Amino acid sequence: MTEETHSNWLERMEQDSREKQQGFMNDIARRLKRPRITEAPAHPFRGAPQYWQQFKWSPEERIEQFTANFQSAGGHVFRVQDMDEAKAFIVSKADEMLARYILRQNVTELAALRLEEELTDTRVSVWNTDDQEAWKARAAEADIGIVIADYAVAYTGSITVLSSENKGRSVSLLPTALIAIVPLERLKTRLGEVLIDFDEAGPSGLPAGIHFISGPSRSADIENDLTIGVHGPGIVFALLVG
Numbered sequence: 609m610t611e612e613t614h615s616n617w618l619e620r621m622e623q624d625s626r627e628k629q630q631g632f633m634n635d636i637a638r639r640l641k642r643p644r645i646t647e648a649p650a651h652p653f654r655g656a657p658q659y660w661q662q663f664k665w666s667p668e669e670r671i672e673q674f675t676a677n678f679q680s681a682g683g684h685v686f687r688v689q690d691m692d693e694a695k696a697f698i699v700s701k702a703d704e705m706l707a708r709y710i711l712r713q714n715v716t717e718l719a720a721l722r723l724e725e726e727l728t729d730t731r732v733s734v735w736n737t738d739d740q741e742a743w744k745a746r747a748a749e750a751d752i753g754i755v756i757a758d759y760a761v762a763y764t765g766s767i768t769v770l771s772s773e774n775k776g777r778s779v780s781l782l783p784t785a786l787i788a789i790v791p792l793e794r795l796k797t798r799l800g801e802v803l804i805d806f807d808e809a810g811p812s813g814l815p816a817g818i819h820f821i822s823g824p825s826r827s828a829d830i831e832n833d834l835t836i837g838v839h840g841p842g843i844v845f846a847l848l849v850g
Contacts, residue, residue, distance in 0.1 A: 656800055664797045670762040671848060674795060677765025681823030683844045694789055694847050695721045698754065701787065701845065702730055707751035711735060711783060714774035717756050718789075735776045744778050753783035753841065757790040759802045760846070764822065767846060768802055771817030780819060785843040788821065792850030 637644040655661075665673060675685040688694050698721070702710060710732045712718045724732045733750075736743060747753065755775070759768035767788050771777040780786055796802055806814060825840030 660798070661800065665762060667792065667795075670795050670797055671792070674760060674762040674765055674846075674848070677762070678767075678823060678846055679765075681765060682826065683765075683823035683846060685846045685848065687848045689850070691717070691721065691789075691849060694849050695723065695726070697845075697847060698723065698752075698787055699726045702727055702752060705751060705785065707785075709733070709746075709750050710752045710754065711747055711750040711779055712754040713756060713776075713779055715756055718754060723754075735779050736774055743776060744782070747776070747778035747782035750783035752785045752787060753779045754787045755780050755789070757788050757794060757846075760790045760795045761797075761799050761802060761820075762795060763798050764820075766799070767821040769819045769821060770815040771819070772815055777817050777819055780821065781840050783841055785845070786821070786841040787845045787847065789847045789849055792848055795848070 633644060671687070678685050686697060688697060701707075707727075707730050710723065710727065710730055712723070712732065712734060714735045714737060719734075733741075733746060735747075755769050757767045758770045760766065761768070767790060769775070769777070769780050769788070780788070806818065821840075821844065824842050824844045
């Protein structure tokens with residue numbers, strides 16, 4: 609088959625395909641007893657409507673709604689006044705769970721907790737501090753992963769964790785349990801309040817990963833049998849700090 613006849617054949621196949629498509633759509637319109645719409649409808653509005661962009665809960669309403677929504681998905685929410693209380697919670701929970709290995713993000717807020725001094729019987733590792741370490745494997749071995757939330761959303765009951773060199777996604781995805789510290793000033797009402805920052809940053813300003821966590825991992829892929837902890841931590845704690 610020459611190049612010219614091959615091109616003609618492709619054109620004929622495309623024409624046949626378009627005719628079948630038109631016939632299919634015309635048949636649907638005939639069965640619905642209405643004419644086909646052949647022009648794209650007008651879209652005078654883009655994005656969320658103005659009333660929704662202006663919708664915001666008070667700080668206490670955000671706390672109440674986030675707690676209800678996060679817990680309804682199987683997560684656990686605790687309110688603490690400051691990072692010292694957050695540290696006490698982590699130490700208590702590690703003792704309760706008999707944790708032998710904890711992995712945390714390499715960020716200043718978590719370094720200030722000095723967990724290594726309190727958890728003398730537990731190994732505490734810091735993400736990406738040793739080039740020779742297989743950090744994904746270490747994360748999979750961890751009993752508890754500890755992260756600082758970059759955002760949280762009350763309306764959806766979600767925690768947002770961004771990935772970077774010092775904040776590997778494996779810290780929140782692979783350990784058996786996850787403790788996410790959520791400063792109250794990062795708790796928003798709507799998801800749009802979070803997404804607008806990514807939109808304004810543009811493609812070059814986006815982080816390596818954006819992860820929305822709404823309670824423990826849940827999957828019903830196999831025969832609709834709900835299983836907890838298949839694709840991530842089976843236990844998730846959100847500590848609202850402030």
